[in-house]
Amino acid sequence: xxxxxxxxxxxxxxxxxxxxxxxxxxxxxxxxxxxxxxxxxxxxxxxxxxxxxxxxxxxxxxxxxxxxxxxxxxxxxxxxxxxxxxxxxxxxxxxxxxxxxxxxxxxxxxxx
Amino acid sequence: xxxxxxxxxxxxxxxxxxxxxxxxxxxxxxxxxxxxxxxxxxxxxxxxxxxxxxxxxxxxxxxxxxxxxxxxxxxxxxxxxxxxxxxxxxxxxxxxxxxxxxxxxxxxxxxx
Numbered sequence: 001x002x003x004x005x006x007x008x009x010x011x012x013x014x015x016x017x018x019x020x021x022x023x024x025x026x027x028x029x030x031x032x033x034x035x036x037x038x039x040x041x042x043x044x045x046x047x048x049x050x051x052x053x054x055x056x057x058x059x060x061x062x063x064x065x066x067x068x069x070x071x072x073x074x075x076x077x078x079x080x081x082x083x084x085x086x087x088x089x090x091x092x093x094x095x096x097x098x099x100x101x102x103x104x105x106x107x108x109x110x111x112x
Numbered sequence: 113x114x115x116x117x118x119x120x121x122x123x124x125x126x127x128x129x130x131x132x133x134x135x136x137x138x139x140x141x142x143x144x145x146x147x148x149x150x151x152x153x154x155x156x157x158x159x160x161x162x163x164x165x166x167x168x169x170x171x172x173x174x175x176x177x178x179x180x181x182x183x184x185x186x187x188x189x190x191x192x193x194x195x196x197x198x199x200x201x202x203x204x205x206x207x208x209x210x211x212x213x214x215x216x217x218x219x220x221x222x223x224x
Binding site for chain 2: 033036041042044046049055087101102103104
């Protein structure tokens with residue numbers, strides 16, 4: 001019963017920007033949006049998180065709509081190593097980790 | 113800084129046996145969470161420990177148990193193994209202040 005909806009799969013050309021959408025229409029005011037990715041057979045890797053302002057780090061950018069009901073993770077220059085399942089999660093920050101609910105995620109395939 | 117370390121990485125057991133998995137969190141992280149990942153159910157929360165106390169428990173039977181030591185290292189135990197316990201077991205540590213989870217590579221358990 002994840003609180004987010006993501007497309008099942010997406011393709012992206014190597015070197016191009018990958019834009020991964022996430023719908024979280026029932027997000028509460030104190031819930032953050034977190035993004036993780038999981039490369040095959042490895043543990044999930046934290047990418048970025050935000051509350052309402054757009055965020056950027058060395059890995060990606062996170063764009064959150066003004067009503068906070070959806071967001072987009074942007075990988076500016078996708079490489080083959082970015083092929084992974086990407087999970088969008090909403091949760092209250094600094095809370096207990098039992099609410100870290102991963103949905104099915106989006107399987108991103110970066111093609112040469 | 114060393115990441116989250118899980119041992120063993122792979123193991124094979126037979127039905128009825130029991131197994132103990134170990135997790136060493138990132139230095140300074142006092143919260144350790146455990147997750148089970150299967151193709152059918154995705155990532156499911158097992159339990160979370162903070163300062164040697166179990167803070168939360170997921171919806172798993174009592175055969176699944178865990179503990180945390182004074183150095184924050186954690187173990188989880190599964191008794192009377194069933195075929196359905198075959199999964200990737202992931203441990204994650206976090207700083208309570210940030211809410212980001214850092215996952216280990218996981219322990220892949222196969223029950224025959």
